[in-house]
Amino acid sequence: MADRSKDARKPPAQIGTTGHEWDGIQELNTPLPRWWLWLFYATIVWSVGYWIVYPAWPLVFSYSNGLFNWHTRSAVATDLAELQQQRGPMIARLSAASLQEIESTPELLDFARALGRSAFADNCAPCHGTGGGGAKGYPNLVDNDWLWGGSLDQIAQTIRHGARAGDDKGRQGSMPAFGRDGMLKADEISTVANYVRTLSGLKTEPGADLGRGGKIFADNCAVCHGPQGKGNRELGAPNLTDQIWLYAPDKKTIMEGIFSGRGGVMPAWGGKLDDVTIKALAVYVHTFGGGEQ
Amino acid sequence: MCPGSDIALAMPAVGSRPGQHSLAALVDDAARTPLSADFEPDQPGDEQPLYAARKKVYPQHVTGTFRRVKWAVLFVTLGLYYLLPFVRWDRGPNAPGQAVLIDSPNRRFFFFFIEIWPQEFYYLTGLLIMAAMALFLMNALAGRVWCGYLCPQTVWTDLFQTIERWTEGDRREHLQRDRQPWTLDRLVRAGTKHFLWLMIAWWTGGAWVLYFADAPSLVRDLATFQAPLIAYVFIGLLTFTTYTLAGWMREQVCVYMCPWPRIQAALTDEYALNVTYRYDRGEPRASLKKAAVLHEQGLPAGDCIDCLQCVHVCPTGVDIRGGPDLGCIQCGLCIDACDAVMEKIGRPTRLIAYDTDLNIKRRQQGQKPFYSIVRTRTLLYAVVIAVVGAVMIYSLATRLNDAVSVLHDRNPLFVRLSDGSLRNAYAVRILNKSLDSRAFLLKVGGLPDADVDVIGSSSFSGADPLIEVGPDQSREVRVLVTARERIGSGASIPITFTIVPKTGGTAASASDHFIGP
Numbered sequence: 001m002a003d004r005s006k007d008a009r010k011p012p013a014q015i016g017t018t019g020h021e022w023d024g025i026q027e028l029n030t031p032l033p034r035w036w037l038w039l040f041y042a043t044i045v046w047s048v049g050y051w052i053v054y055p056a057w058p059l060v061f062s063y064s065n066g067l068f069n070w071h072t073r074s075a076v077a078t079d080l081a082e083l084q085q086q087r088g089p090m091i092a093r094l095s096a097a098s099l100q101e102i103e104s105t106p107e108l109l110d111f112a113r114a115l116g117r118s119a120f121a122d123n124c125a126p127c128h129g130t131g132g133g134g135a136k137g138y139p140n141l142v143d144n145d146w147l148w149g150g151s152l153d154q155i156a157q158t159i160r161h162g163a164r165a166g167d168d169k170g171r172q173g174s175m176p177a178f179g180r181d182g183m184l185k186a187d188e189i190s191t192v193a194n195y196v197r198t199l200s201g202l203k204t205e206p207g208a209d210l211g212r213g214g215k216i217f218a219d220n221c222a223v224c225h226g227p228q229g230k231g232n233r234e235l236g237a238p239n240l241t242d243q244i245w246l247y248a249p250d251k252k253t254i255m256e257g258i259f260s261g262r263g264g265v266m267p268a269w270g271g272k273l274d275d276v277t278i279k280a281l282a283v284y285v286h287t288f289g290g291g292e293q
Numbered sequence: 294m295c296p297g298s299d300i301a302l303a304m305p306a307v308g309s310r311p312g313q314h315s316l317a318a319l320v321d322d323a324a325r326t327p328l329s330a331d332f333e334p335d336q337p338g339d340e341q342p343l344y345a346a347r348k349k350v351y352p353q354h355v356t357g358t359f360r361r362v363k364w365a366v367l368f369v370t371l372g373l374y375y376l377l378p379f380v381r382w383d384r385g386p387n388a389p390g391q392a393v394l395i396d397s398p399n400r401r402f403f404f405f406f407i408e409i410w411p412q413e414f415y416y417l418t419g420l421l422i423m424a425a426m427a428l429f430l431m432n433a434l435a436g437r438v439w440c441g442y443l444c445p446q447t448v449w450t451d452l453f454q455t456i457e458r459w460t461e462g463d464r465r466e467h468l469q470r471d472r473q474p475w476t477l478d479r480l481v482r483a484g485t486k487h488f489l490w491l492m493i494a495w496w497t498g499g500a501w502v503l504y505f506a507d508a509p510s511l512v513r514d515l516a517t518f519q520a521p522l523i524a525y526v527f528i529g530l531l532t533f534t535t536y537t538l539a540g541w542m543r544e545q546v547c548v549y550m551c552p553w554p555r556i557q558a559a560l561t562d563e564y565a566l567n568v569t570y571r572y573d574r575g576e577p578r579a580s581l582k583k584a585a586v587l588h589e590q591g592l593p594a595g596d597c598i599d600c601l602q603c604v605h606v607c608p609t610g611v612d613i614r615g616g617p618d619l620g621c622i623q624c625g626l627c628i629d630a631c632d633a634v635m636e637k638i639g640r641p642t643r644l645i646a647y648d649t650d651l652n653i654k655r656r657q658q659g660q661k662p663f664y665s666i667v668r669t670r671t672l673l674y675a676v677v678i679a680v681v682g683a684v685m686i687y688s689l690a691t692r693l694n695d696a697v698s699v700l701h702d703r704n705p706l707f708v709r710l711s712d713g714s715l716r717n718a719y720a721v722r723i724l725n726k727s728l729d730s731r732a733f734l735l736k737v738g739g740l741p742d743a744d745v746d747v748i749g750s751s752s753f754s755g756a757d758p759l760i761e762v763g764p765d766q767s768r769e770v771r772v773l774v775t776a777r778e779r780i781g782s783g784a785s786i787p788i789t790f791t792i793v794p795k796t797g798g799t800a801a802s803a804s805d806h807f808i809g810p
Contacts, residue, residue, distance in 0.1 A: 031342050031343055031344050031345040032343060032344040032345070033344065033345065033347060033545060033549055034344045034345060034346045034347065035347060035545070036344070036549065037343070037344045103749075106749055106750075109748075109749045110749070113771075129704055129705070130703075130704045131702055131703065131704035131705055132705075133704050133705030133708070134705075140705070140708065142705055142708040142716075142718070143708045143709060143710055143711065143716075144710050144711055145710075145711045239711070242711035242712070242713075243709055243710070243711055243712065243713040244709065244710075244711050287748045287749070287771060288718075289708070289716060289718055289746070289748070289771075289773045290708075290710075
């Protein structure tokens, strides 16, 4: 019974209060447990470890390197290498398969579309839009109209070599500047623009001389766009009879194109993106919905 | 002493008069810790030391009703924890055969006949609501039942304390040993204790990781050092925490680290059963001899003989006679200890008992004690538990084996094809929760004359595209819907995507819109 006094609890008055009082309720000034205090000191000591283990201190011409030579930059490199390794087997299969095989194998198709989605967002979306919807002058990739062809191989070639980007295998051919270069006069441009609108069933201005327009078209435009205006994919000449307009179907925009010519540039991605990424992009774009066989 | 100390706190202390107990005392008491109270002020005046050393608790062995209950709970809970991963459950060839499994790589949770996908995680919300309400209900009925019997901290500490008594002796023997210098005997005893503690802690960590992989094969891999590093890391982590928390920290966890005692202080009321010293019967305390003398003189003497058995058996070192206490986990061991003494000296048992604050006051005023489990609070808690439970069971019982969700393409919202027709594209995700590969017919309703194409699936059943989804998997496909009719400007036509299992079964559907220019 020697330790009875130790076990018996002391009246709170001996603990002391903080002096705070609310309606007669006082706040006891209970001390912290000592281990808590030690834990606090331990965290301070632990924090010193960071200075030693990680790069921390700026020196005059460099910085302290830390014990394990760990850097955020090398950590990213390691993560990327790990990712490459993880994707390795699928990348190898993608590399070996033809574009048609990729699209007919569900497993490869899913992987290629996932790969293509991120590559598209990184490289293509600035011009063609995040979903491939395009913009004025930048083709819509979701519809079923293609300037240079919509088969898997044609899409892959356009991505790889670009259009009018100085690549020998790239898509060549552009719309001449009929007005600026003096091939057509202003009234001829206006007349043929009216005629072009009729090809896709659009309304013409009252009194438009469609007969003369047709003649001007046959003489100047049919070489590339074809006698019926159906276009020519070898030259990237658009089909003028469908409902899809790269620029706009209004007469002013059409006249603008005839006067100054057109020739949008698509970069050649062959040197910038690896082959598997280009294949994935081709499959991704092809499966937007407008892909041709 | 501090200037405010002459104002009496509404709080009972040892030897204080009964009747000072009040609700205010409960609130006040929660702010006080019994364990740090024992220090000598080392500075005069009102300066308090900023920290206090832990006073080691040597809980004494005790037998009785509540000890037996605690043993039973310990065996059941630890048995469940350690052995549950080994229970098998046959789900067929396409799913794991472990009854309880958290399959992180595949994002699945298996619990006997229930399989939870990540998007069904709301079941956990329901479980957590029920768990919280169950805690509140337990509290309203009989105080800290959770703390005293069920909390892992309590269960493992209890086990570790048993081992401590077994190796280093019961309270008296252990106290004596601790005062003596280190001898070989003492070293062997302490070494054995720490070895056993570490073994249990290690087994605890080992059992934990078994819930995350096929238990028998993981055990084999662990033994042959073929298991993934993360398994060893977690075993090490849990070995450390179990050893530290149950071996060294013990009641410090309850008093300083756990939020529940604080919540408890706000939740209890005068109707709730709590482990209570019946001061109306016990005070004034007097030894047997002194009590005899007092009786001769016609003075009152209580039943408490101040033998301190209740304090000695307490796993958190609390003196229950001081009133409701933050440090008291309400395990009832002091009831067992006091009952044993009362039986020995021929006085009625249950001087310390599960009782309510209200009843003590009623007895003091000569009224009959009463206790009712049906109160507004308990009813409300029970109703919430029942409602949440019913909703969960209903949704579990009626959930479909397959589901479909649709996301409309955001850019572009629609596309005009060369012939002028309009097309919308959707990402359609089909969930096949059954454990067999199944094919689904995709039907699009709402547009009478529309073409439906599925990228990556060329098979059809009649006019409807057929989509194959693997067992226990989901699959996303790109679906193109092309309207053949003329769609007016600004149109937004509600359409539905319905999947019908080819082999028959319940159809699931999701709705979206077809958007015009």
